[in-house]
Amino acid sequence: PRRLLLVLGDQLNADSRLFDGCDPEQDLIWLCEAPSEATHVPSHKARTALFLSAMRHFRERLRADGLRVRYLALDAHDHPSIDAALAADLAALAPAQVHVVQPGEYRVQQALEQTCADAGVALRVLEDGHFLCPLPDFNAWADGRKELRLENFYHWMRKRHDVLMVDGEPAGGAWNFDKDNRKRFGKQGPGTLPAPVGFAPDAVTREVMALVDARFPQAPGGLGHFDWPVTPAQAEAALTDFIDHRLAAFGPYQDAIWTGEPYLYHARLSAALNLKLLEPRRAIDAAVSAYHEGRAPIASVEGFVRQILGWREYVRGLYWRQMPGYLDANALDAHAPLPAFYWSADTDYACLADALGQVVARGYGHHIQRLMVTGLFALLLGVEPRQVHAWYLAMFVDAVEWVEAPNTLGMSQFADGGLLASKPYAASGAYIQRMSNCCRRCPYDPKQAVGDSACPFTTLFWDFLARHRERFSGHPRTALMWRNLERLDRERLAAIRTRAARLRESLATT
Ligand code: FAD
Numbered sequence: 001p002r003r004l005l006l007v008l009g010d011q012l013n014a015d016s017r018l019f020d021g022c023d024p025e026q027d028l029i030w031l032c033e034a035p036s037e038a039t040h041v042p043s044h045k046a047r048t049a050l051f052l053s054a055m056r057h058f059r060e061r062l063r064a065d066g067l068r069v070r071y072l073a074l075d076a077h078d079h080p081s082i083d084a085a086l087a088a089d090l091a092a093l094a095p096a097q098v099h100v101v102q103p104g105e106y107r108v109q110q111a112l113e114q115t116c117a118d119a120g121v122a123l124r125v126l127e128d129g130h131f132l133c134p135l136p137d138f139n140a141w142a143d144g145r146k147e148l149r150l151e152n153f154y155h156w157m158r159k160r161h162d163v164l165m166v167d168g169e170p171a172g173g174a175w176n177f178d179k180d181n182r183k184r185f186g187k188q189g190p191g192t193l194p195a196p197v198g199f200a201p202d203a204v205t206r207e208v209m210a211l212v213d214a215r216f217p218q219a220p221g222g223l224g225h226f227d228w229p230v231t232p233a234q235a236e237a238a239l240t241d242f243i244d245h246r247l248a249a250f251g252p253y254q255d256a257i258w259t260g261e262p263y264l265y266h267a268r269l270s271a272a273l274n275l276k277l278l279e280p281r282r283a284i285d286a287a288v289s290a291y292h293e294g295r296a297p298i299a300s301v302e303g304f305v306r307q308i309l310g311w312r313e314y315v316r317g318l319y320w321r322q323m324p325g326y327l328d329a330n331a332l333d334a335h336a337p338l339p340a341f342y343w344s345a346d347t348d349y350a351c352l353a354d355a356l357g358q359v360v361a362r363g364y365g366h367h368i369q370r371l372m373v374t375g376l377f378a379l380l381l382g383v384e385p386r387q388v389h390a391w392y393l394a395m396f397v398d399a400v401e402w403v404e405a406p407n408t409l410g411m412s413q414f415a416d417g418g419l420l421a422s423k424p425y426a427a428s429g430a431y432i433q434r435m436s437n438c439c440r441r442c443p444y445d446p447k448q449a450v451g452d453s454a455c456p457f458t459t460l461f462w463d464f465l466a467r468h469r470e471r472f473s474g475h476p477r478t479a480l481m482w483r484n485l486e487r488l489d490r491e492r493l494a495a496i497r498t499r500a501a502r503l504r505e506s507l508a509t510t
């Protein structure tokens with residue numbers, strides 16, 4: 001072939017630049033299901049099944065469009081990795097050029113570059129047109145700034161793309177409606193929630209589910225709840241369902257948690273977006289239309305737009321700007337092992353059991369569970385950031401490194417020393433008590449920091465403040481939180497720290 005057009009598992013958009021000028025007579029589209037993608041870090045069974053199913057659906061679509069596709073199915077080759085399979089095909093097919101859209105992971109891009117260089121075949125890496133902020137533009141925005149804050153980037157993007165702008169001013173008169181967006185459900189709970197549309201596995205998905213079970217029996221997580229969109233049509237249906245039934249309440253309840261309710265008013269669109277079954281501009285436009293039609297308030301629509309036009313683009317820019325060093329960041333010098341219960345959900349801490357239980361069962365946790373339950377616990381315990389990163393990359397159906405790593409290492413673990421977040425997201429059990437009903441069914445007490453019923457979050461929160469006093473107590477952004485330490489007398493703090501040390505010891509061995 002003249003060109004080998006490489007499609008990776010998270011690049012399933014038929015309007016990709018990769019296909020510009022594609023000539024089926026001369027160009028061969030190439031996809032590979034590689035076992036190493038499911039094993040170089042562990043991968044939740046649902047995550048692997050989602051990628052494979054979406055890839056196979058995409059293959060059918062390309063073939064139906066009359067394009068020539070070489071598809072290496074997992075059970076039809078024995079190359080361990082994409083680069084090994086590619087090396088073999090470069091030798092066998094001798095293409096003049098390889099084209100690929102920029103991968104979502106630095107490691108993959110390196111491997112492809114190396115493989116093509118070794119084979120003496122020219123590789124062209126194309127800018128990914130799926131995103132709304134091309135990387136050179138992000139870098140131009142970032143260059144020369146002292147701080148790369150989301151808020152500034154987001155305002156710039158709103159103006160640039162003319163989203164929710166009225167005569168140069170933000171719609172609704174403000175950039176931010178956070179004060180309206182911190183509701184909790186109260187004693188009565190959320191009531192009957194709108195059940196999100198789910199997609200029962202079709203024959204293609206059932207086949208890959210059986211394959212995943214057979215090939216990766218030791219992989220974490222289950223397949224019993226699999227209902228993710230695997231085609232663009234399903235992704236569009238999921239978007240419509242969200243806009244019609246959950247967007248209006250999305251903003252106010254963004255930060256709330258309720259036991260046994262994995263989705264609440266969240267969109268469930270991240271996997272579809274990250275696999276490029278759905279375009280971010282489409283999701284934004286749908287939400288903005290709902291606002292103009294009076295179907296959703298500005299606080300919810302702005303909140304949703306901020307996540308996609310702001311956060312999603314911003315973390316991607318940061319990722320590529322900081323790689324390859326970013327994964328080694330460990331600003332808080334954290335070295336504890338990740339507790340074993342992260343992989344099994346086997347713990348009697350009610351909030352963690354709930355959040356982890358749904359991750360193990362479904363490969364999904366909503367943002368505030370990721371940040372303020374599973375992430376917070378690892379932060380307070382002082383888990384080595386690399387291990388936290390490996391867990392988040394493995395366990396969520398939407399995990400792709402460009403978005404997972406900055407969220408985990410930057411936002412949640414403060415491992416980058418404040419590049420992404422202006423201060424650590426540290427809190428005690430009182431926060432979880434306020435935002436959820438978890439503590440009501442927990443054998444521990446969020447108010448207690450010592451004693452048998454002490455909440456581990458509360459114990460570890462004080463210990464965290466004490467451990468990092470020097471770094472944060474003098475800084476204007478964090479001094480207020482650290483001032484809390486002054487309220488504790490020395491004896492009490494010593495008792496808390498003894499308990500924290502014991503906790504850390506016991507969690508290291510279970
Ligand atoms: P909603 O809450 O309904 O939000 C709507 C959309 O906004 C999401 O689909 C997503 O595309 C986007 N979005 C929201 N928050 C973020 C964010 N912080 N960064 C980037 N995009 C955002 N998101 C991933 O897509 N993949 C990951 O691997 C991932 N790992 C995370 C790890 C940690 C520790 C944390 C704190 C967050 C992580 N996030 C990740 C961000 C966010 O939690 C998820 O995007 C969101 O929970 C997905 O569920 P949803 O589609 O129901 O999102």
Ligand code: SF4
Nearest residue numbers: 351429439442446455
């Ligand atoms: Fe979680 Fe602590 Fe509340 Fe238990 S008491 S649910 S461990 S915050």
